[in-house]
Amino acid sequence: MGRQGFPGGGNMNNLLKQAQGFQKKLEEKQQELETRTIEASAGGGAVTVIANGKKQIVDIKIKHEVVDPDDVEMLEDLVLAATNEALKRAEEMIANEMGKLTQGVNIPGLF
Numbered sequence: 001m002g003r004q005g006f007p008g009g010g011n012m013n014n015l016l017k018q019a020q021g022f023q024k025k026l027e028e029k030q031q032e033l034e035t036r037t038i039e040a041s042a043g044g045g046a047v048t049v050i051a052n053g054k055k056q057i058v059d060i061k062i063k064h065e066v067v068d069p070d071d072v073e074m075l076e077d078l079v080l081a082a083t084n085e086a087l088k089r090a091e092e093m094i095a096n097e098m099g100k101l102t103q104g105v106n107i108p109g110l111f
Contacts, residue, residue, distance in 0.1 A: 029101050038093055040085035047078040051086040053094055 033053030041048040046066040050059040060083075066075060 025101060026098075029097060033094055033097055036093065038086060038089040040082050040089055042081035042085065043078040047075070047082045049079070049082040049086040051090040053090060055087055055090045055094070057083060057086065 030053075036053045037050050037058060038052075039048060039050050043066060046063050048059075048061040049057060050061075052058050060079065062075070062079070066078065068074070
């Protein structure tokens with residue numbers, strides 16, 4: 001198959017260059033997202049969780065007044081709720097940003 005062997009007369013070298021350019025943009029976007037953070041809270045701000053674009057929890061803040069030794073379960077529930085929301089928002093941020101980059105490109109399992 002020669003250089004003009006793709007349907008529509010496309011050039012394989014051109015296609016490879018476009019794929020490499022796309023891959024570079026994708027890697028740059030992933031690196032950018034790794035440095036971005038999002039925040040979610042529960043209990044009216046009693047517990048705040050911060051996650052990054054790698055879907056890692058980077059910080060948890062708990063207000064002192066919510067710490068009750070007689071009601072540890074409530075604190076656990078607040079931490080769990082805030083953590084799940086932070087991870088959900090991180091996923092949404094990633095999907096939104098990657099969607100902008102991959103608009104019109106349909107590659108299953110891309111991210």
